Amino acid sequence: MAIPITVRVQAEPFDTAAETAKLTAGRTDVGAVVTFEGLCRSEDGTLAALELEHYPGMAEAEIARVAEEASRRWPVLGLAAIHRYGKIAPGAPIVLVIATSPHRRAAFEAAEFLMDFLKTRAPFWKKEHRRDGTEGGWVDAREADDAAAARWGVTSG
C-alpha cells in the first residue's frame, strides 16, 4: 500500500507541528515519529545569511526518489521532506524530515537515510554571506556526507 509522502521545496518557513499532525492525525497505527530539522548556523557569529540555490523541478524529483527508496527499505507509515531555498538567516530552519512507523528503529533509520541522501543527491547549493559584508563563497561538499550516504549501500551519484 502506498504511504503518504510529502515532498516540497519552498522559500517560506515550514510548520513542523502541522506537518507532523498531517502524518499522525486520526491514526492509531503510528507508534513512532522521528522529526529532524536542520537549521542555519551562525558560524561563530560571522554569518549574515546562507543563500540556497536549487534546480527547480529536479530538486523535488530527486527528494521524491530518495523518499520512495526509504519507503521500500523500511516499514514506514509516512514520510515528509521539505527543503527551503533563498536567503536564510542564522537560527532559521532549512530542512525538515519526518518519518513515522509502528516502531522507533524504522523511523530513526528512514529519517537518517533521507537526510544522508538528500544532502548528497538533491541539487541544492549553499552560498555564505558574511556579516562583515564580504562574500563568504560557496560551501564545499563534505566527504563525510558522501561517506554517510555510502554506508547505506548505494552510491551517492
Place this chain on the structure above:
Amino acid sequence: MKIRYFAWVRERVGKPEEEIALPAEVTTAGELVRWLKTRGEEYDYAFERPEVIRVAIDQMHVTADTPLGDAREVALFPPMTGG
C-alpha cells in the same frame, strides 16, 4: 540542446543557461564537460577541474560515460551542499 549551469559553475560561466549546437563528436556527459572547457576563458575557469563537475541529463544524475542521446536539457553543477 539546452545547457544549464548552477552555483559557482553558473557564476564562472556568467550565465544561467544557453542553447548550444554540439559538434558531432561530443556524445557523452564527460565529453560535453571537456568540450565546454575549450569554449573560452570563462568556461576554462568553470571547468578547470572537470572531475568535480556533476551532470544531470533531463534532471537525472548521470556519470561521465552516459550518452547524451536526444537530451532536451543538460545541467552542470558542483557537488550538492543542501540539507
